[in-house]
Amino acid sequence: MISQTKISNGFQTVVPARIRKRFHVGPGDIMEWILTEDGVELKFRKKVTMDDILGMVEEPETDAVELKKKAQRGVKN
Template sequence: MIYKTELSNDFQTIIPPEIRNKFKISPGDQIEWIISNNGVKLKFRKKVSIDEVFGIIDSESDAVELKRKVQRGDKF
């Protein structure tokens, strides 16, 4: 399925509701723009709070690296 949107004068656009619903996108989420030779790929990332990751960190973990993994959406 192809969806088209228009850019505003401020270079903003609206994500179609079908895409928002399918990927559970909500305000505050981030979009990664991945450039390739064939075009651009978008990746949606949830904004994660420390409360959401609390309890998955053990005492031997590197907190900075864990935060990076969470921000990238990596599994651990």
């Protein structure tokens, strides 16, 4: 499969539709250009959102009474 695009005067280009669809590329995603001995390798990386980051972290304990008791006993979370 060969796809071609043209570089504009502003050094911009378009990712062909069939490549965008196959790799689920959309606005805000990052295209990495990796120099190799044979040329250039392209990789797509999703932009990390705040929701992605928050999903990685466990929710802290929010029971105020329990937190106060632990603080009084000197227990660390």
